Amino acid sequence: MDKNKLLKSVLVSVLLITISMVYAQQSSPADKALSSHQQGLVSIAALTATGNVEQLKIELNKGLEAGLTRNEIKEALVQLYAYTGFPRSLNAIQAFMAVVDERKAKGIEDIDGKEIVVNNIAKDKYEQGRKVLEELTKTTQAKPAPGFGEFAPRIDAFLKEHLFADIFVSEVLTYQQRELVTIAALASMSGVEGQLQAHINMGKNTGISDHQLEQLASLIEMNVSTTQANTVRKLIEIPLVPVIKPDMLIRISEIEIHPEFLEEYKAILKEEASASVAIEPGVIAIFPMYQQEDQTQVRIIEIYADKQAYQSHLKTPHFEHYKTSTLPMVKTLKLVDMTDVDQDAMMRIFKKLK
Numbered sequence: 547m548d549k550n551k552l553l554k555s556v557l558v559s560v561l562l563i564t565i566s567m568v569y570a571q572q573s574s575p576a577d578k579a580l581s582s583h584q585q586g587l588v589s590i591a592a593l594t595a596t597g598n599v600e601q602l603k604i605e606l607n608k609g610l611e612a613g614l615t616r617n618e619i620k621e622a623l624v625q626l627y628a629y630t631g632f633p634r635s636l637n638a639i640q641a642f643m644a645v646v647d648e649r650k651a652k653g654i655e656d657i658d659g660k661e662i663v664v665n666n667i668a669k670d671k672y673e674q675g676r677k678v679l680e681e682l683t684k685t686t687q688a689k690p691a692p693g694f695g696e697f698a699p700r701i702d703a704f705l706k707e708h709l710f711a712d713i714f715v716s717e718v719l720t721y722q723q724r725e726l727v728t729i730a731a732l733a734s735m736s737g738v739e740g741q742l743q744a745h746i747n748m749g750k751n752t753g754i755s756d757h758q759l760e761q762l763a764s765l766i767e768m769n770v771s772t773t774q775a776n777t778v779r780k781l782i783e784i785p786l787v788p789v790i791k792p793d794m795l796i797r798i799s800e801i802e803i804h805p806e807f808l809e810e811y812k813a814i815l816k817e818e819a820s821a822s823v824a825i826e827p828g829v830i831a832i833f834p835m836y837q838q839e840d841q842t843q844v845r846i847i848e849i850y851a852d853k854q855a856y857q858s859h860l861k862t863p864h865f866e867h868y869k870t871s872t873l874p875m876v877k878t879l880k881l882v883d884m885t886d887v888d889q890d891a892m893m894r895i896f897k898k899l900k
Contacts, residue, residue, distance in 0.1 A: 597637065
């Protein structure tokens, strides 16, 4: 009996160890998903970089609801001026101010979080920034930086003394969070693939995995465009996503309006079409036209990235407003689904596809 008990004990121990090893492999850092906090920072950075203020306000609210502190978001928006410029950064900060005020008016009290360091008391800021950059790149940083630093020493000084010293000295965000913010912003901008590659490498040095970068690319696709998301996918060597999807929806709406409602209908349609294209990444175009001889005859060209984008569009508040307010104005309605003939021509005409 004692031998049997001992054997059973050994078998149970081996089984538990095996299960623990399997679980550890399944939960390895390489497979770890972006947290809700990280996803919030990525979306906020992407929308700040593109200047999509209305959608940014939505993501700022989501970020606060997910548990990001006000100071974490402030710090991200301040850092972004170094990559997106003062105008985009200031616009984002003003949008955040509006969001905070709206939430306060509703009785929502968000957490300020860790205090932001305002003053950097380092005696040699250049050396401080150079060491931070060495930690991020895992390589020796020459003084001045070869190439651009020799050609324009002041930009090298600003890079080291201000960005990687004055800004990075604040501990409100970790280096990994800062790199996520930077990667998301650069991934949302065209023509900066070299800098994006450099920061992807730095991000990996802080522990960001390819799996997390793949998720980041999906968030860029959701908030910016497929083409910009593909810049990340290309650099981390995963398959690109086709810009024009097989289930892209192209439709012409043929509508006749009661004459007495024509001007009111035009105003509502203009507002809805503008909001849809501006706010919804999956809405490529909503282009209303009116017959010259009879403006009660309306034709609307609608293009959606895919069927899911169309279904999402139908649930938006601006479409619901359009639908309910114009229903009595419509005399007849016919929806005609179309297909494209020349995808290259579509790419040139509807630049938002990129």
